[in-house]
Amino acid sequence: MAATAVPTEQPTERPTQQATTQTVAQPTTQRRRVAIIGAGPSGLFAAQALMSQDRVPVHVELFDRLPTPYGLLRYGVAPDHENIKAVGDALARTFDSGEVTFWGLIEFGRDVTRDEVLAGYDAVIYAVGADEDVRLGIPGERMIGSRSAREFVSWYGGHPDARRQDLTGVTGAAAIGVGNVAVDVARILLKDPAALERTDMPPRVLVELHSADVRDVWVVGRRGPEHASYTTKELRELVSLPGVQVSIDDYTLSTMTGDPDPKLPRRVRTNLEVLASAAAREVPDADRRLHFEFWSRPIRLHSDDPEPDEVGDDVDHERIPEKVSAMELERTRLDADGRVVGTGETAMVAVQLVLRAIGYRATPLPDVPFDTTAAVVPNVEGRVVDEQGVVQPREYCTGWVKRGPLGVIGSNKADAAQTVAHVLADLEAAPMATAATGAPVRLDVVQLLRERGRAPSTYEDWQAIDSAEIERGQDLGRVRTKLGSWQELLAQVAGSRLAGAAGGAVGEVAAERAPEPS
Numbered sequence: 335m336a337a338t339a340v341p342t343e344q345p346t347e348r349p350t351q352q353a354t355t356q357t358v359a360q361p362t363t364q365r366r367r368v369a370i371i372g373a374g375p376s377g378l379f380a381a382q383a384l385m386s387q388d389r390v391p392v393h394v395e396l397f398d399r400l401p402t403p404y405g406l407l408r409y410g411v412a413p414d415h416e417n418i419k420a421v422g423d424a425l426a427r428t429f430d431s432g433e434v435t436f437w438g439l440i441e442f443g444r445d446v447t448r449d450e451v452l453a454g455y456d457a458v459i460y461a462v463g464a465d466e467d468v469r470l471g472i473p474g475e476r477m478i479g480s481r482s483a484r485e486f487v488s489w490y491g492g493h494p495d496a497r498r499q500d501l502t503g504v505t506g507a508a509a510i511g512v513g514n515v516a517v518d519v520a521r522i523l524l525k526d527p528a529a530l531e532r533t534d535m536p537p538r539v540l541v542e543l544h545s546a547d548v549r550d551v552w553v554v555g556r557r558g559p560e561h562a563s564y565t566t567k568e569l570r571e572l573v574s575l576p577g578v579q580v581s582i583d584d585y586t587l588s589t590m591t592g593d594p595d596p597k598l599p600r601r602v603r604t605n606l607e608v609l610a611s612a613a614a615r616e617v618p619d620a621d622r623r624l625h626f627e628f629w630s631r632p633i634r635l636h637s638d639d640p641e642p643d644e645v646g647d648d649v650d651h652e653r654i655p656e657k658v659s660a661m662e663l664e665r666t667r668l669d670a671d672g673r674v675v676g677t678g679e680t681a682m683v684a685v686q687l688v689l690r691a692i693g694y695r696a697t698p699l700p701d702v703p704f705d706t707t708a709a710v711v712p713n714v715e716g717r718v719v720d721e722q723g724v725v726q727p728r729e730y731c732t733g734w735v736k737r738g739p740l741g742v743i744g745s746n747k748a749d750a751a752q753t754v755a756h757v758l759a760d761l762e763a764a765p766m767a768t769a770a771t772g773a774p775v776r777l778d779v780v781q782l783l784r785e786r787g788r789a790p791s792t793y794e795d796w797q798a799i800d801s802a803e804i805e806r807g808q809d810l811g812r813v814r815t816k817l818g819s820w821q822e823l824l825a826q827v828a829g830s831r832l833a834g835a836a837g838g839a840v841g842e843v844a845a846e847r848a849p850e851p852s
Contacts, residue, residue: 376733377461379535443700474635479658716753
């Protein structure tokens with residue numbers, strides 16, 4: 335069926351695929367069309383920045399693989415950190431203008447290509463975050479019980495991709511890393527599950543935590559406490575857990591005598607004081623223990639079964655049958671060049687769960703330039719460039735895929751503002767053509783997806799999910815109870831479509847994307 339063209343400037347930078355001639359967008363306004371790939375905090379901050387300006391009228395469309403917006407804010411923030419989750423209320427107001435549209439259940443590169451998106455929009459912003467964790471690269475890493483902290487956080491955060499984290503038989507656990515993620519997983523493991531009952535944590539996660547018997551948790555850092563990246567707030571919360579005795583390894587404790595060096599940054603001095611105070615405090619009737627092991631690194635995971643020799647550079651969920659029973663640590667120091675090296679002094683720690691939290695990496699987007707060394711989309715202040723440094727017209731990036739996995743959620747706001755400033759400058763420099771110029775039309779990407787049988791979910795579908803979660807929460811005396819599986823989420827999407835007569839099958843999505851039972 336023919337459709338009326340949306341006028342736009344001539345795209346000269348690359349040819350588009352044949353599919354671009356199949357369907358075109360109906361004209362609505364003279365607003366420039368901006369697509370944002372990823373509806374997490376970085377994508378929403380970019381949309382917010384676009385809506386808060388009046389230089390260039392824009393219409394924004396956010397695409398996400400999930401039927402829920404908010405990304406890391408929804409699934410990466412610990413359930414007991416409700417104050418951080420409140421940032422979502424401010425981001426939700428981005429949709430109030432009527433010029434921001436959410437399209438869920440659409441995976442870039444699988445459901446829609448780079449060329450098709452560029453054919454449909456005046457600008458494209460990649461805001462997909464970093465979805466792969468950095469590995470330890472040590473023998474035994476693929477054993478059962480060795481996991482990424484990302485997997486563990488996804489599980490207790492109710493991500494639909496998450497597999498069950500079986501804590502049966504786990505009395506000792508280790509978080510490798512000294513950032514906020516390591517502190518979060520240590521806190522969830524040591525915290526009384528009763529204190530989590532009123533959070534939005536999925537009920538099945540609470541059942542697992544209630545049945546667990548974790549008594550000892552080690553937080554392991556290869557450098558000293560002065561190099562730790564956790565915030566003071568997170569550290570205080572962890573070391574103040576009721577019924578938990580805190581200890582610091584003897585070597586580090588011996589270096590913490592007296593007041594912290596006044597030349598150190600204030601945050602570091604405060605953290606050292608918090609640590610020293612916690613280690614000196616005796617907790618009567620403590621039944622759990624938190625061990626800080628600084629200047630240490632894991633060099634091998636051991637099992638009571640025959641030990642494997644594999645280092646483990648393959649897929650996260652591919653396991654070998656041996657179970658972790660111990661972790662071998664090596665004392666570290668800094669060499670003359672400031673690099674961390676081992677001293678040869680080792681110690682064994684009895685653990686059945688090891689969670690690596692030593693960093694994240696972005697993964698390549700299909701056909702989009704990617705720097706495999708830095709694990710980012712190469713860019714100059716948010717303008718995407720190719721491997722020769724040539725700017726790619728109308729392509730931008732923001733968030734972790736732009737700068738690497740640095741900073742907290744709020745860091746994405748300034749980052750998005752920088753990118754959006756360039757988007758607006760480039761849009762102003764390329765005025766919208768009129769139909770009289772004979773310029774090519776923009777592809778109606780959403781209609782194209784529907785014709786392919788990939789009907790996207792909408793913001794109204796998300797509101798149906800949101801309402802269902804709030805209703806479930808009220809039944810349990812909570813603010814909400816998160817729907818934590820693809821089946822539950824898509825049931826709400828299907829119900830919303832039935833109510834709105836929007837049509838479009840969603841059942842195949844559950845079959846394709848739901849994780850294997852574990």
